Amino acid sequence: MYTFARFEQAIREALLATNLINAADIDLGAPKAAGVQADLALPCFRSAKTRGSNPAQVAQELAAALQFAPDSLVASATVSGPYVNFNLNPQAFAKAVLADVQAGGATYGSSSKGNQRKVIVEYSSPNIAKRMHVGHIRSTIIGQAIANLYQRLGYEVIRDNHLGDYGKQFGVNIAATIRFGKPEGEGEAVLAAIEEQYKRYNLLMKGANPDDADYDPDAEVDLDDEARAWSLKLEQGDPQAIELWQWMVDLTKTANQPNYDRLGVQFDVQHGESFYKDMLDEIISDAGESELAERDGKAIIVKDLPDHRGKKLPTFLIQRSDGGTLYITRDIATIKYREQTYNPDAMIYIVGQPQELHFRQTFAISKALGYTDAELIHISFGTVFDAQGQPLSTRKGNMIYLETLLDEARNRAKALIEQKMSEGKTQLTADLIDHVAEQVGVGAVMYNDLYQDTKRNITVDWDRMLAFEGNSSPYLQYMHARCCSILRDFGELPASYDGSLLSHPAETGLLKELARLPQIIEEAAARYAPFVVADWLYATARAFSAFYDACSVLKAETPELRVARGHIVAATAQALRNGLSLLSIAAPERM
């Protein structure tokens, strides 16, 4: 058990030992009021009710009866009106926290609470034949962090990139490629060209104005039927259709890989939607024969299906009237496949808020058909808008592509590093500059998607997105680099030291933050909220900065204190690294 949990447990046991309070009435928490100097507080309202007394009196009686051993982590219990406030013993606490971090190392904060239960996290999920843009970065980064959190809590995590490689739009893509030819080139440039042809084809399909620059006299051909025909051929396994489709799949994967590498993202499986196509017939027949659906020609319609809270969902289709399948059909098949293949305890989907209804319907029908007993969770995130409040779109020309964004961030970071070097504030070898600029710039972009509650919509603000000050990842990385700088200058850190020397308020404040990491990880995972980790990182970095300012390590008053402070710095560096790695953000030693 980690130190802070032991502190809480010691209080709980001492409270129960008084025989004055029921376990159910013990509600320990951090004091919320400003200016209250306490590490945990017990509001006595509930036990006062149980005992038929008044809260202030109960607090008095409890405090009088409480007893703690001299070497306890609990230093004091003091009464403040209806509250009993508990304070840590700074010396005992310092020793115990540092021991925790040293023992845990890179795994400090982890636990085995998950007991290897299986969790599938579906995230990123870009579309084939399209470039990745700011919308995908949210799913990718948030999903990655959530997967990391569960892994750290001892769950077996399966990371699934559910590629959008199926559907009607590939009929258009294939038809357009045959009509206009295969674009040359590689990477995102080819994807951009394919997007352009897709757009052009759609323009023609809709019977564009002959005066339009994009007008093509061949538009007299019924392009809609042509695209539909290719879509059907693709599903039926026509060799030419398959070849072109495979060409696009490979191109896209190749183009996306550098972006994933830069973000430190890896997947265990990357099955596209098409992977599940052989299961679609059984989904359709299961649903069609069930009481849930009604038929109208070939269409299979589900009406008034209740969700898990008993609310009736809007009508949706599982099969089109032309016999084709839909997005939801393939998502249901995916759930069935995952249940059969992995037997997971939960499937977590990191997908934007606009698809909230789709997942409620998908989950409800999958449960109703008995396809899975796993917990099905949709973690939605808000939409990205430009500075004018417009949604980003290729058509409006305000789209921001992932590669562009990461490059811009890296360039800004590089400029700043070069400035710091010219000011003599940092030393980096030439080959390290680019590497560190990449770590700092990419980290800033990632942090921008992680520092706040993901449910909110966000507005593109380049200065905020690439902020290097205040609550930003460069600040966190900078504090880590400062730790490393001190440790380099320190020389060899003696293994034995006296942690009880660390009782300066800035030291205690920092240690309290270090001690919170284990519960932070649990809270962040339970809430599917990486920003909880980001908040903690920022609080910890600030506590370190305050310590840095108030307490000299290398010039400490005594050699013993110098060593003890060396250990607090080493522990801080470790904890920051652990927190940053949960967010998949790099922690360079110099910057």
Added chain:
RNA sequence: GCGACCGUAGCUCAGUGGAUAGAGCAUUGGUCUUCGGAACCAAGUGUCGGGGGUUCGAGUCCCUCCGGUCGCGCCA
């Protein structure tokens, strides 16, 4: 019309029933011959969207209204 999410300082956001609602940015002032100033300290500004309700106690839970974003049978 129905549904989901959001509304807290000038701006961007924390605060998941407890005491006097907190951070960053911006503003103003200070620290600074420095263990890396991407820093630290200090100062301010709040009808917590409005109104009801539940509770000993509501920014937090319930109802209602207002405002914003998005979604609602053959796209994904």
